[in-house]
Amino acid sequence: MAAALRIGVIGGSIAGCAAAVAGTRAGAEVTVYERSGAELQDRGFGIVMPPPLHRELVGRGYLEAGMETAPVATRVWLTREPGGRSTRELARQTSPVTPCNWGLLWRSLRASAGAVRYLRGQPVTSVGEDRDGRAVITTARGEERYDVVVGADGHASRTRQLLAPGLLPEPAGYPVWRGAIPLSALAEHPRELELLRGAWVTLGFPGGHGIFYLIPGAPRDGAPAGPDDRLLAYAVYGRPPATRAADPGPYVRELAQEHFPAAWAQIVAHGTHRTTACHPVADVQVPRAARAPLLLAGDAAGVSRPHTASGAVKALQDALCLERVLLEGPTVAAALERYADERTAAGARLVELGRRMGRAQVEETPDWAAMGQDEVDAWFRGVLAGTRHYLYAQEARAD
Ligand SMILES: Cc1cc2nc3c(=O)[nH]c(=O)nc-3n(C[C@H](O)[C@H](O)[C@H](O)COP(=O)(O)OP(=O)(O)OC[C@H]3O[C@@H](n4cnc5c(N)ncnc54)[C@H](O)[C@@H]3O)c2cc1C
Numbered sequence: 001m002a003a004a005l006r007i008g009v010i011g012g013s014i015a016g017c018a019a020a021v022a023g024t025r026a027g028a029e030v031t032v033y034e035r036s037g038a039e040l041q042d043r044g045f046g047i048v049m050p051p052p053l054h055r056e057l058v059g060r061g062y063l064e065a066g067m068e069t070a071p072v073a074t075r076v077w078l079t080r081e082p083g084g085r086s087t088r089e090l091a092r093q094t095s096p097v098t099p100c101n102w103g104l105l106w107r108s109l110r111a112s113a114g115a116v117r118y119l120r121g122q123p124v125t126s127v128g129e130d131r132d133g134r135a136v137i138t139t140a141r142g143e144e145r146y147d148v149v150v151g152a153d154g155h156a157s158r159t160r161q162l163l164a165p166g167l168l169p170e171p172a173g174y175p176v177w178r179g180a181i182p183l184s185a186l187a188e189h190p191r192e193l194e195l196l197r198g199a200w201v202t203l204g205f206p207g208g209h210g211i212f213y214l215i216p217g218a219p220r221d222g223a224p225a226g227p228d229d230r231l232l233a234y235a236v237y238g239r240p241p242a243t244r245a246a247d248p249g250p251y252v253r254e255l256a257q258e259h260f261p262a263a264w265a266q267i268v269a270h271g272t273h274r275t276t277a278c279h280p281v282a283d284v285q286v287p288r289a290a291r292a293p294l295l296l297a298g299d300a301a302g303v304s305r306p307h308t309a310s311g312a313v314k315a316l317q318d319a320l321c322l323e324r325v326l327l328e329g330p331t332v333a334a335a336l337e338r339y340a341d342e343r344t345a346a347g348a349r350l351v352e353l354g355r356r357m358g359r360a361q362v363e364e365t366p367d368w369a370a371m372g373q374d375e376v377d378a379w380f381r382g383v384l385a386g387t388r389h390y391l392y393a394q395e396a397r398a399d
Pocket of ligand 1 (some may be wrong): 176
């Protein structure tokens with residue numbers, strides 16, 4: 001019997017665990033190297049994915065059927081009433097999404113990859129090739145040889161440098177502030193919570209916008225989280241502050257106070273956050289996502305601006321593609337070529353779309369206050385420019 005294909009995966013987060021499931025399903029022996037020594041489950045941020053992808057991942061054993069999600073089917077666009085502090089609804093669109101909690105998603109993928117050798121606290125220090133064309137992964141504990149190495153080491157990937165030396169992320173010039181707040185702390189906002197139980201919200205303001213949606217909470221003391229344990233997740237994009245502060249919280253609260261309807265500004269100003277973060281927005285895409293024996297997955301292969309809500313989605317689709325090409329063969333090199341053809345093109349489309357979305361929703365925002373349903377629909381058709389994207393099911397099939 002031929003020896004099983006050996007796959008080494010660098011990075012044990014969303015892309016790495018998904019690639020590990022893919023490799024195992026394709027009959028390979030998989031080892032995952034994760035730099036972090038701790039469990040990667042406490043990030044608590046929201047991740048949205050298309051419902052058909054979620055169903056496919058459950059059906060194929062990538063995600064557990066019991067993983068909590070908070071699906072909604074409508075997107076509501078809001079802005080502040082001109083000259084006042086109340087909320088005005090501009091438009092509603094059909095937009096079925098499956099919001100997940102990053103930690104639960106990771107845990108579910110990790111459980112599905114249960115059989116693989118998952119080495120925590122083991123940063124990969126280099127990747128090379130031996131004389132027979134096999135990849136050599138080096139860590140502080142020594143060297144191991146693999147037929148395929150998956151670089152799933154995130155947005156600052158060092159593995160990417162092996163396929164695209166000198167390629168650097170391109171800054172968008174604006175940041176995103178993210179937060180998650182327990183619903184129990186938002187009792188004073190019944191109207192906003194009622195809206196969010198059936199829809200995800202985009203709140204437009206001059207020079208930026210905010211996204212708000214509900215995600216499942218994490219289990220507490222081993223007991224599964226229920227609907228009351230959900231979190232309100234948000235992401236606010238806007239002009240950067242003139243000076244960089246150690247704590248970015250006060251600036252985003254000022255931004256919200258200046259531009260949001262009063263109720264939504266109070267939500268962002270709320271002290272009871274479960275998590276907060278502020279990242280500069282940037283994007284990058286490798287010119288080719290694989291060259292045997294190396295392939296890149298998730299953010300290592302490419303990062304689109306987060307307006308596309310697609311980084312984790314892409315990592316999961318990368319894994320589905322990897323499983324398929326490995327099963328189709330006929331050789332590892334041919335499989336990786338097909339992976340590169342498909343996934344490089346998909347990543348490049350997302351980067352382009354993310355730039356157009358960023359231009360329209362942050363850099364050159366429209367006069368939201370003057371817009372209604374027809375204007376929002378026409379404006380976004382222009383931004384999509386024919387690109388299919390799952391957040392705009394009205395304009396395109398969900399894919
Ligand atoms: C504001 C915001 C909102 C977003 N919303 C969405 C959304 O709604 N939907 C969606 O699909 N995506 C979304 N994303 C994107 C998504 O979060 C990322 O694309 C995804 O988490 C990337 O996963 P990854 O596994 O590729 O990278 P990471 O999660 O960054 O993992 C990389 C891993 O590699 C490890 N590592 C690095 N170097 C080494 C080494 N040398 N050796 C061993 N291990 C190493 C790291 O420790 C880490 O665990 C959003 C992103 C942002 C910023």
